[in-house]
Amino acid sequence: MGDGRGGGAQRPAWLQMYELVGKIGEGTYGLVFLARTKNRKGSIAIKKFKQSKEGDGVSPTAIREIMLLxxxxxxxVVKLVNVHINHTDMSLYLAFDYAEHDLYEIIRHHREQLNLLPINPYTVKSLLWQLLNGLNYLHSNWIIHRDLKPSNILVMGDGEEHGIIxxxxxxxxxIYQAPLKPLYENGVVVTIWYRAPELLLGAKHYTSAVxxxxxxxxxxxxxxxxxxxxxxxxKATPNPFQFDQLDKIFKVLGHPTTEKWPTLANLPHWQNDQQNIQGRKYENPGLHNIVHINxxxxxxxxxxKMLEYDPKKRITAxxxxxxxxxxxxPLPGRNALVPTQPGEKIIAYPVRPVDTNTDFEGTATLQPSQPPSSGNAHPGVAGQQMVSQRGVPRQMQSMAGMPRVGPNSSMAAFNAASQQAGMANLNPANLPMQRGTGQQQMRRKDQGMGMQNQGYPQQKRRF
Structure with missing residues (x-):
């Protein structure tokens, strides 16, 4: 793509803005590609949503993501750069700034390539502080992410934002609000290993505590x-109850009790107790024995405090x-990947591999495959030629050129526009949308809901 071959004249005008490198990810809702742009520096991650059923228009998932970002x-928080649509097949593409790393790959690198070498305490603390800082901003604006996991936490590579989450x-x-409509109707959320116990036990109402x-x-x-x-x-059942996951949690944290978690008795799958989870006995080894910290x-x-059973007692961001x-x-810093001491060795974390044989599914012919770089190909990707690029996109990044929602904002204008115009004012490509995608009014701010943190602890920063 971008070399003028393979029917480039038939490509949509927006697609000619990019030079496609290859595929860097695939999920439930679509594919993620790495591309370079012709009119701006750096690389771009382009997320293509899978087409919905014929006549249904663009997926509500895509619309929600666009509107929120x-x-x-x-x-x-990731930065949405552009939105494109192919009107011929109603396929939707979101363009994001590229991040070279994510927490999944960083953890895996320490576990498999560095023989379980612990992550530097400064790096752990900086990554966690930045994650909480972004999450506090989301929660202050009444947004629950509902799918936090290492692969969804990106880390910027070389450049001005090096080491930023x-x-x-x-x-x-x-967006969550007063209990006008229970969120459980949205179905199962959060990847199972990171799913809160109240979700596993069928809570009809839940909060940012998840x-x-x-x-x-x-x-x-x-x-x-x-x-x-x-x-x-x-995976055969649509209900959120997963006994094995609860079993793993109880074995580490001990059996929950109504004394420590009063609303436990009201949770559907605790009440039904079809698998006798109430009567099971667990010898609690102690969380400290699992994580090996004092x-x-x-x-x-x-x-x-993050792993408190009762969501009302769980610490907020x-x-x-x-x-x-x-x-x-060591105090946390803006660049989580810099060494903490002068002369300390910087770990060269691998960047994401790229499948150079995958195209935008018929929109253009991909340029000839590039030879794979040494040592960065993913194991188990048989028959695919992979290449690691220093400027390859990940999925999504922080936000520029978009209207900002301040820390004290209730996003009332956002909701008003959504309701009055059917979201047309916030629909960048005038996309036909499925029914039921409108946003609801948000409730007023609860006590204890924090504002965006304005600086690192004691205003000391590492750069």
């Missing part, structure tokens, strides 16, 4: 280099940012 601006993939994100449980799981994974709760998912340490205290853990040396 147009309305939020934060250094630790970007929360990505807002396909499951929702994101904080996922952050706790990610924090533990950064420390131990392996998932904390690795349950086996039964019970009296600030890190363990923070982790324990705003509270976590003020925790003692972030006020102790």
């Amino acid at each position: 147009r309305e939020i601006t934060h250094e630790n 970007k929360i990505a993939d807002f396909g499951l994100a929702r 994101d904080m449980w996922a952050v706790g799981c990610i924090f533990a994974e950064l420390i131990t280099l392996k998932p904390l709760f690795q349950g086996v998912e039964v 019970q009296k340490s600030a890190a363990f205290d923070l982790l324990s 705003a509270q976590a940012l003020e925790h003692e853990y972030f006020r102790m040396e």
Whole structure:
């Protein structure tokens, strides 16, 4: 693509803006491609949504993602650069700034390539602080992400934003409000290993606390280099109850009780108790024995508060940012990948592999495959030629050129425009939308919901 071959004249005008490198990811809702642009520096990640059923128009998932990302601006949230549509087949493409790394690949690199070498404490603390900073901004604006996991937490490579976290993939994100409509009607959310116990037990109403449980799981994974709760998912059933996942949680944290979690008795799958989870006995080994950190340490205290069973008692992102853990040396910094001491070796984390044989599915002919670079090809991708690029896109990045929602905003204008114009004012390509995609009014701010944190602890920053 971009070399003038393979029917380039038939390509849509927007597609001629990019030089396609290859595919860098594939998910439930579509594909993610790496491309270079002809009118701006750097590389771009282009997310193509899979086509919906004939006559249904553009997927509500795509519309929600576009609307949310147009309305939020934060250094630790992905940046939507452009939106394109092919009107011939109604395929939708979102363009994002590219991030070279993600937490999944960083953790895997330490586990498999560096023989379980622990991640530098400064790096762990900086990654976690930035993740909480971005999440606090989202929660302050009444957005629940609902799919936080290491592969959705991107890290910028070389450039002005080197070492900066970007929360990505807002396909499951929702604005939450007073209990006018239970969120459980949206179906199963959050990848199983990072799914909060209230979701697993069928809660009809849930809050941003589900994101904080996922952050706790990610924090533990950064420390131990392996998932904390690795349950086996039964995918044959649409209900959220997953016994094996609950079993893994109970074995580490102990059996939940109504004394510590009063609303536990009201959760549907606890009440039904079809698999006798109430009567099971667990010998609690203690979380500290799993993560191997001192019970009296600030890190363990923070982790324990993130993994609190009762979502009402679970620490919020705003509270976590003020925790003692972030006020102790080494202090977190803006560049999570820089060394903490002069002369300390910088770890060269691998960038994402690129499948150069995959095209935009018929929109153009891809340029001849490039030879794979040494050492970065993914194992298990048989028959695909892979190449690692230093400027390759990931999925999505922070937000520029979009209307900003301030920390104190209730996003009322966003909702008003959505309701009055059927979202047309916020629909960048005038896309035909499926029914039921309108946003709802948000409730007023709860007590304890934090604002965007304005600076690193004690205003000390590492660059």
